[in-house]
Amino acid sequence: MKYDVISSFSLNGKTEVTLDVAVTDMPTYTAAIDADGNLFKVLRFTFPKTSGIPNASLVLEGIYKGNRIELLN
Numbered sequence: 173m174k175y176d177v178i179s180s181f182s183l184n185g186k187t188e189v190t191l192d193v194a195v196t197d198m199p200t201y202t203a204a205i206d207a208d209g210n211l212f213k214v215l216r217f218t219f220p221k222t223s224g225i226p227n228a229s230l231v232l233e234g235i236y237k238g239n240r241i242e243l244l245n
Contacts, residue, residue, distance in 0.1 A: 201243035
């Protein structure tokens, strides 16, 4: 599935990416691809928002840059 990226934050070779989708709509993904075809390992899912319906976010291994991401099982 392809998702729009709301924000991303990189630190120490990892990137937390927040997606424009509710966390309840997310199945378990193990990999992500950016627009250039670079493959990233999904390390874990996180929950950045505490009020309302939280957007899905995940931590990727590597530095992700872009505004759209494709997630793979």
